[in-house]
Amino acid sequence: MEPGNISGRTLADRAFEWLEEAIIKGDYPPEFRLDEGALAKSFGISRGPVREAIRRLEGKKLVERVPHIGARVTSLTDSDLVELFFVREALEGMACRLATERMSDEDLQALSALLEGHASSGALKAGESYYQRPGDFDFHFRIIQGSRNPKLIAMLCDDLYHLLRIYRYRSSSRRGRASQALKEHRSIVKAMLARKPDLAEHEMRAHLQHARLAIQPPPKKNDPSVDD
């Protein structure tokens, strides 16, 4: 009824959305302490709804809580990031396969146009933009949506991408990765236009493998990260 009312109807929901956005935007960096009292005061509400919002974020793995200590914004180690890229490779490969089968010719043409538009707009002139940027994000986002699988879309867009954005790119992306990424994107679109799901999935996974290797420390003799 009240359209412009606001985002969430309850205070707890609004606090959740506020916090989630602040975390994703980077206003609250990793390890940032979420002080219930301070947050409540800054929102002009009581601690109850704030606590509920934090519990919801905890379920979403955006914050980590320790009883009697407090909640902090989730922090991703380098190996966490690499692990998540394996997950992303699996999920987005599947999304690309499904998109290849399910996207309309029009949508595929639009995707291709988007790609070439970015390519020619000189956005990657410095070899810095595009990759890990809105252009790159749009491209992947459209393909994911094209999978028409709501669960898959939610996992990638609502969960995984948010998690990845928490990571503040510590290692500068490799030089030349931007133009390389563009080439790989073209290969993906080509396979999609040819309606070859197997190939499209393979190209997407190769693309994400390269992205992972660009951030992954070179394989040392013995990997200290494995212990269970």
Add this chain to the structure above:
Amino acid sequence: MEPGNISGRTLADRAFEWLEEAIIKGDYPPEFRLDEGALAKSFGISRGPVREAIRRLEGKKLVERVPHIGARVTSLTDSDLVELFFVREALEGMACRLATERMSDEDLQALSALLEGHASSGALKAGESYYQRPGDFDFHFRIIQGSRNPKLIAMLCDDLYHLLRIYRYRSSSRRGRASQALKEHRSIVKAMLARKPDLAEHEMRAHLQHARLAIQPPPKKNDPSVDD
């Protein structure tokens, strides 16, 4: 310090674990209404911690909440289940690939032994057990653990499997699927023993595709379940 202290240290954490287990076990079926007051009284605590537990379950997508109405246990439609099987195929395929590269020879031998033990114990005599049963679960569980990728393990074991268990198998699994599943499991182990990651992933994905098709209504002229 005190390991055997108890499950969760705070009431909210214990309520969360209690509710999560009840949902996963099926004590609280899909669509079951979570009455804060009633739950609080049955736990012997106040509504505050119960609300926090529910918010955490909401973040985990185990319950769905509507403001001012209440929370209900998540209900999966048939198409939801099919969508989740695509996700499972992607993730568990990747897990199987990584497990093939990372599991020790001993662990692989143990996996093979587990499989043959189940096969010979007459557990699948009636063609009813094994598939969608502890034996099947153990098999997949071990492979997932073998991936040594904590994020992947958490997504599969802590999130996806719990979601899948919510679904109360409405369509009885096809006759003969049990022995078929066993054959497929053998193919997977064979590929893993041969240390062929590509093949292992392929076999696992084929296995899960078959499982999906067994639950997926055969492609009819017009499917009444699809409406978006």
Add this chain to the structure above:
DNA sequence: GTTTTTTCAACTGTTGACAATACGGCGGCG
């Protein structure tokens, strides 16, 4: 008899107060 309105009980949303716990500083003591 059917439809509309009103009332009401049950539940959720929110708050402020109180209890319990962790952390840091202070002083005592070996």
Add this chain to the structure above:
DNA sequence: CGCCGCCGTATTGTCAACAGTTGAAAAAAC
């Protein structure tokens, strides 16, 4: 000089009471 325990403060955990909303039964109108 350094270690240990005490204590105060700040923050989290829990509770009970209050306010607002919903949905349905009961009452009124047609």
